[in-house]
Amino acid sequence: MIQKQNPENERIKRKFFAYLQGPLGRDEKTIQKHADAIAWFEKTTGHKSFKKFHIDQATKFRTQLQTATNARTGKPLTASTMDGQVRMLKTYFVWLSQQHGYKSRISHTDAEYFNLSRAERRIAHTPKRKQVASLQQCKRAFDLMPSATLIQRRDKALFACFMLTGIRDGAAASLPLSCVDLDEALIYQDARLMQTKAAKTITSYFLPVDPAYEVCFIEWVSYLQNELLFGHDDPVFPKPEIAVGENGFQVAGLSRDFYSNASKIREVVKSAFTSAGFAAFAPHSLRSTLTRWADKHYSSREAFKAFSQNLGHESVVTTVGSYCPVDEERQGELIRGE
Known part of the structure; x- marks a missing residue:
């Protein structure tokens, strides 16, 4: 039976969300987006403890992003959507690498594996042509x-x-x-x-x-x-x-x-x-x-x-x-x- 939650993960996530809300002043919508991205990542690892993080998990997550579809449209995720997901996870793991109990297990450079390819990032940040009313x-x-x-x-x-x-x-x-x-x-x-x-x-x-x-x-x-x-x-x-x-x-x-x-x-x-x-x-x-x-x-x-x-x-x-x-x-x- 797949574990739905990891209590240890839940505790450290709450601390991260408090960090986003307090010192960084992020609003509820932004915090929820981070929560959703982290939950998605946990699902791909079977809710393993973040202390057992390995760069292969980041690689696997990126691969799943590339084959995932939008729940509303059924179409593949756009490059900008994928980029947003990995950037939020990168932020989280950079923060995690500085926390007590995780410093010796996760390095700052490990978080760099939450990146798309250079071509994908270029596509993700290419502005869309807007239709503007006269x-x-x-x-x-x-x-x-x-x-x-x-x-x-x-x-x-x-x-x-x-x-x-x-x-x-x-x-x-x-x-x-x-x-x-x-x-x-x-x-x-x-x-x-x-x-x-x-x-x-x-x-x-x-x-x-x-x-x-x-x-x-x-x-x-x-x-x-x-x-x-x-x-x-x-x-x-x-x-x-x-x-x-x-x-x-x-x-x-x-x-x-x-x-x-x-x-x-x-x-x-x-x-x-x-x-x-x-x-x-x-x-x-x-x-x-x-x-x-x-x-x-x-x-x-x-x-x-x-x-x-x-x-x-x-x-x-x-x-x-x-x-x-x-x-x-x-x-x-x-x-x-x-």
Whole structure:
């Protein structure tokens, strides 16, 4: 019978997870990814003690990665997925090699065997060509969004919010009214109240992309405050209130509850684009759309730096590298001087 857990391994893993959470400040999602990678590795060794680690185990794990398939799609794992798995295990075994009781059994160099081939690493770190919606496509999708019902008005305001600020979907899902300042035309993404990336507090002023977005968003916030009497702690994009009617369950209005995650938020934006006949662009891709707009709109270095801060980036390099790459077609035009 195969052992499901090794108590000794479980104890040292808990210590590692505490290290990730404490000194390194990693979030729960990141810690869970490490836990999953380590659990997968343990499964390939039959849950042997980490003190019995041998480099052959790392080699075997890499081989299994190359033949494994994605549980959702059934397709082989991508190079980036495999690279992520071995990098997390490498981090763990480097840490393990410094712990009492393991130093004499695992060397720092042993962890180096958790590596893909050079070719695989190159493929894993090759950036994908992104599909990015144009400003015209965004405006078309926005204009075609219906606004007859309360939920439709909410959804349209949500789309407008993404175009005004480049806010991330998780932050939008957790956005309270207290973080919206219409007088100063900004959203103060308070990490104490919202789910921001890396728990970073961000001040996002409304971008002058198109006045229609600002009008829509302001009208929605004003409606929540003045008509529905929503308070500071209530959500800007609340869940619907569901009630039982003649035809079964139906939307009866808006609740005062936040969405627990951003899945519904993403669906709203994707649906807006597909309904307009475009690809299902996700909210995060709109940050690339806005960065390409800002690259032309803000001509000074200082102004573009301000835009970068609006997205929550400490460095302009992050903004350009992540959201404004030069695609192959444009690369050719620039080389030819067009």
